[in-house]
Amino acid sequence: MLSFNILYSQERNVYDENIFVNCQNEKLNWKKLELNSTEYKYTLISKNYFASDKDVNYYNGLIILPIDKNEENKNVIEELLKLISIEEDLFEITAIKKCEIQKLYYSSFLTEEQKIEVKNNVIGKLRLGIKN
Numbered sequence: 058m059l060s061f062n063i064l065y066s067q068e069r070n071v072y073d074e075n076i077f078v079n080c081q082n083e084k085l086n087w088k089k090l091e092l093n094s095t096e097y098k099y100t101l102i103s104k105n106y107f108a109s110d111k112d113v114n115y116y117n118g119l120i121i122l123p124i125d126k127n128e129e130n131k132n133v134i135e136e137l138l139k140l141i142s143i144e145e146d147l148f149e150i151t152a153i154k155k156c157e158i159q160k161l162y163y164s165s166f167l168t169e170e171q172k173i174e175v176k177n178n179v180i181g182k183l184r185l186g187i188k189n
Contacts, residue, residue: 090140092133097124099141 087098124130124137 088144090137090144092136092140097137099137101141 087100090097090099124134
């Protein structure tokens with residue numbers, strides 16, 4: 058499995074619409090994680106190459122987590138991101154800004170099936186560095 062260097066930003070109103078344009082024909086593949094005896098699902102989408110640096114290709118991507126954004130879930134979200142980094146063999150997660158997951162505002166770029174799948178989910182915007 059590839060290793061990833063991942064930077065994520067959940068800044069409000071900041072998004073790359075091309076991610077969903079390029080992914081709109083894909084079925085979202087949900088994966089499961091367990092944290093404190095509770096099961097959560099997530100999906101990681103790595104798309105849109107934008108740069109290279111020595112042995113690393115960089116992509117814009119997204120993490121979708123079906124969990125409400127609120128203060129009491131803040132630590133759960135942080136822990137889930139750590140677990141996702143292990144599960145996906147990511148070697149680093151660095152917050153560009155303080156971790157704030159925002160609700161999904163990209164419905165115009167999704168198919169009807171995807172709109173149903175991600176309704177009321179939250180999203181994290183990612184920058185993925187994938188080793189060559």
